[in-house]
Amino acid sequence: MIRTAWIGPILGAFLLAGCGGEPQVPVQKFEGFAQGTTYHVSYWSEPAVDVKQVQAEVDKTLTELDKLLSNYRPDSEIEQFNVSSATVGQTADAQIVALVRVAQTVSQLSGGCYDLTIKPLFELWGFQNDELHVPEQAAIDAALANVGMSKLEIVDDVHLRKKLPNLRVDLSSIAQGYSVGKVAAALENLGIGNYLVEIGGELKSQGHKPDGKAWVIAVEKPLPGERTMHKAVTLPKDAPMAVMTSGTYRHYFDLKGQRYSHILDARTGRPVEHDLVAVTVFDENPTVADAWSTALLCLGQDEGMKLADNEKLQALFIQQRGSEFVESKTRALTTSTTVTIN
Numbered sequence: 627m628i629r630t631a632w633i634g635p636i637l638g639a640f641l642l643a644g645c646g647g648e649p650q651v652p653v654q655k656f657e658g659f660a661q662g663t664t665y666h667v668s669y670w671s672e673p674a675v676d677v678k679q680v681q682a683e684v685d686k687t688l689t690e691l692d693k694l695l696s697n698y699r700p701d702s703e704i705e706q707f708n709v710s711s712a713t714v715g716q717t718a719d720a721q722i723v724a725l726v727r728v729a730q731t732v733s734q735l736s737g738g739c740y741d742l743t744i745k746p747l748f749e750l751w752g753f754q755n756d757e758l759h760v761p762e763q764a765a766i767d768a769a770l771a772n773v774g775m776s777k778l779e780i781v782d783d784v785h786l787r788k789k790l791p792n793l794r795v796d797l798s799s800i801a802q803g804y805s806v807g808k809v810a811a812a813l814e815n816l817g818i819g820n821y822l823v824e825i826g827g828e829l830k831s832q833g834h835k836p837d838g839k840a841w842v843i844a845v846e847k848p849l850p851g852e853r854t855m856h857k858a859v860t861l862p863k864d865a866p867m868a869v870m871t872s873g874t875y876r877h878y879f880d881l882k883g884q885r886y887s888h889i890l891d892a893r894t895g896r897p898v899e900h901d902l903v904a905v906t907v908f909d910e911n912p913t914v915a916d917a918w919s920t921a922l923l924c925l926g927q928d929e930g931m932k933l934a935d936n937e938k939l940q941a942l943f944i945q946q947r948g949s950e951f952v953e954s955k956t957r958a959l960t961t962s963t964t965v966t967i968n
Contacts, residue, residue, distance in 0.1 A: 735937065739924040746769040806912045840862065918937075921933075
């Protein structure tokens, strides 16, 4: 699923701003393709760490994660779990179990709107292979019979159990955030403490620019077919921060005057219909932020804002009313001393 987009030129301008005067340690940058999208890494380090070595380690990390978490690879571990009809405990990588554990918490708090077992519905609506159409209600009801986080049991740290043989898990709403965190950890293992890591629009920062100033990133305007800056975000200088955005405006189809988004409500089996078009969550943990951005977007403005405030989440909500965008912040973001939005 595509939820946000990297705005390379805008970010690049921010990274270079304020680097005049005394010579600075150069910011190293590289990019590539992974998980059906692009990734970008910017970092600097003293002593310097060779960019080829860093990129090789990043690519290795992403390759390993793809083999584990990809719902588009039939040989991935999660797809091997999905094709099994066994209803006894099955061995699962500890990383997958950990993701399910996070998702269970978010799903429960969202009243079931957010759900990893939504894969049959995602396929039914045609979002898996871009064969987009509106299914009959009977087909939706049949798919819903095999959806529900309560039907997926964590046996222990390395075992999961399906309570229904046709239960299938889609990790796309949480895997990119987790992957961002793993790439960030790979950089830190190389002794790099100042970086920006982004995969498919999901981002984590640590440290600051070489001149001592904070990293500044762009959040894009939530419009289909456009890549323009909506807001500039100044991140904390010496603490980790993940920025995860979910939006209804990147993967959708229109039919008979009705727009159908890829954000599906697992309670109804249908795309959300409210006017909330984007939610950005700021949190130290990219996995948690990724799950919450999707859950809050699924719930809509009123339910989502109430839950985000109850959970003390730092989140930015954007509604679209005609051609206008209306922003609102959670209490935690409004009072934040670590994140500045301009």
